[in-house]
């Protein structure tokens with residue numbers, strides 16, 4: 001199969017059934033969360049729940065703090081000199097702001113997919129085998145099983161099963177992105193963070209990846225940043241709008257996707273979803 005043929009995944013849920021389908025059960029809880037990069041306030045005082053098993057879309061204009069919010073959840077902020085996070089942030093029972101947190105263990109619970117596909121410059125198989133080994137899976141058979149399962153989950157298995165030793169970088173852009181999603185899923189994370197995962201792909205390949213994300217509903221919690229409002233509406237259960245106001249990103253509104261798109265409570269949300277602002 002190539003990018004032009006979409007894998008058959010779980011059926012799409014009509015808009016009115018989304019969010020309602022999954023009971024609000026917070027997996028990530030942010031309370032008064034603020035992130036500063038030195039003197040720059042990336043976002044301020046964000047209180048937001050990300051519900052388990054659901055797809056939550058983070059939307060908003062450039063520079064409003066969406067990527068920064070994701071980077072608090074997997075502690076990529078640790079790698080940015082001058083980044084300071086305050087407030088409260090929890091993943092289930094885990095205090096994500098605790099300086100003693102085992103960040104390696106955390107990254108097993110929190111998967112990340114970036115805008116540009118970034119497979120390791122290794123074989124397709126090694127892209128999945130490596131994280132499994134690093135996280136202590138010693139049995140070769142178990143690693144092979146986990147690899148097959150992850151590749152099946154992203155609709156890639158039939159495309160690559162006969163060339164697992166080929167370089168991952170020889171795959172098409174869309175296939176590379178699905179491999180990166182498989183690499184994140186192979187560790188069975190509780191939450192998958194995705195930062196504009198379709199925007200560097202051509203529309204067909206982006207559509208395949210979008211279908212794949214929609215098919216993850218109920219299996220893993222997904223927090224996806226997207227500039228594509230139609231996509232947010234198509235795939236998410238919950239949506240949150242960030243906006244830069246008074247020199248800092250702020251959460252304007254968060255709710256079930258149908259409410260955000262059809263009956264927003266904030267004028268800014270209404271203007272944004274109708275394409276009049278942002």
Ligand SMILES: Nc1ncnc2c1ncn2[C@@H]1O[C@H](COP(=O)(O)OP(=O)(O)OP(=O)(O)O)[C@@H](O)[C@H]1O
Nearest residue numbers: 037040041042061062063064065066067068069080
């Ligand atoms: N590493 C960094 N150092 C300093 N400032 C940063 C850094 N990363 C982001 N910022 C600033 O923080 C603010 C939020 O940026 P962020 O990248 O989170 O926005 P975004 O909503 O993801 O934007 P986009 O839609 O363009 O990706 C911006 O003012 C940005 O310039």
Ligand SMILES: [Mg+2]
Nearest residue numbers: 066067068195
């Ligand atoms: Mg960003």
